[in-house]
Amino acid sequence: MAILTLKELRIALPKGKRLIGIDHGTKTWGLALSNPDLTIATPLQTINFSKFTQDVQTLAAICKEYGVGGFVIGLPLNADGTEGPRVDSVRHFADNLIKVQAAFGFEPPIAFFDERLSTYAVDDFLNENARLSRKQRDKVIDKLAAQLILQGALEMMKNG
Numbered sequence: 001m002a003i004l005t006l007k008e009l010r011i012a013l014p015k016g017k018r019l020i021g022i023d024h025g026t027k028t029w030g031l032a033l034s035n036p037d038l039t040i041a042t043p044l045q046t047i048n049f050s051k052f053t054q055d056v057q058t059l060a061a062i063c064k065e066y067g068v069g070g071f072v073i074g075l076p077l078n079a080d081g082t083e084g085p086r087v088d089s090v091r092h093f094a095d096n097l098i099k100v101q102a103a104f105g106f107e108p109p110i111a112f113f114d115e116r117l118s119t120y121a122v123d124d125f126l127n128e129n130a131r132l133s134r135k136q137r138d139k140v141i142d143k144l145a146a147q148l149i150l151q152g153a154l155e156m157m158k159n160g
Contacts, residue, residue, distance in 0.1 A: 003094060009070055009111040010038075010157045017069025020044070020062070021150025023115065023142050024073060024090050029055065030142025032150040033066055038157065041150035043143035052096065053103075060103045070108050071097065074115030074149040113153040115145070 004012060013019065016036050023030035031044040044062070047055055062068065073094055076086040094110050101107050 002098075004109050004111045006072075006111050006113065006153055006157050009072070009109050012109040013038075013070045016067070018067055019070050019072055019150060019154075020059075020066075020068050021113075021146040021153065022071055022073045023146040023149055024093050025142055028142045029059075030144070030146035031059075031062065032143060032146035033068070034150060034154060036067070038154055041147045041154055043147040046142045053100075056097070056100050056103050060105070063104055063108070068108075069106070071110045072113050072150050072153040073110060074145070075112040077114055077116050079116060111153065113149050113156070115149045115152075 009019075018036055019034040019038065021032040021034070021041055023032075027049055029047040029049075031047065032041045033044045034041050047058055049055060071094075073090060075090055076084075078084050090112075094112070097108065097110060
């Protein structure tokens with residue numbers, strides 16, 4: 001399976017299957033989950049990096065548990081829309097997910113979503129609106145960024 005556009009992802013996704021949004025960070029994967037109707041994204045969890053194969057097994061178990069049929073991965077473009085080293089890392093991550101698709105038991109369709117500054121937006125929101133310590137914010141920021149990524153993708157898919 002190749003990387004798809006959001007429109008192609010919507011078509012490729014089996015009916016009733018959910019999407020997982022992924023905020024691929026330098027130390028963690030933030031995960032968010034859509035509802036089966038693909039209208040609402042909810043923060044799910046954060047996976048702290050260990051070994052890629054173990055992390056994929058965790059992701060595969062989540063896919064099985066929640067009936068996931070595909071992924072939306074945040075693409076961290078620069079503010080001016082250009083691609084930097086972080087984009088290369090995320091593209092490499094997506095390519096690796098494709099290579100290990102047997103772990104999922106299905107060929108997960110994957111699409112990217114422009115996530116410029118999503119983590120910063122969530123961090124600013126938490127700083128201004130939540131009475132959380134830095135340590136507490138660090139526990140939720142990645143899955144909230146994944147929710148922002150996935151919700152944006154769901155809205156684009158809905159609106160064409």
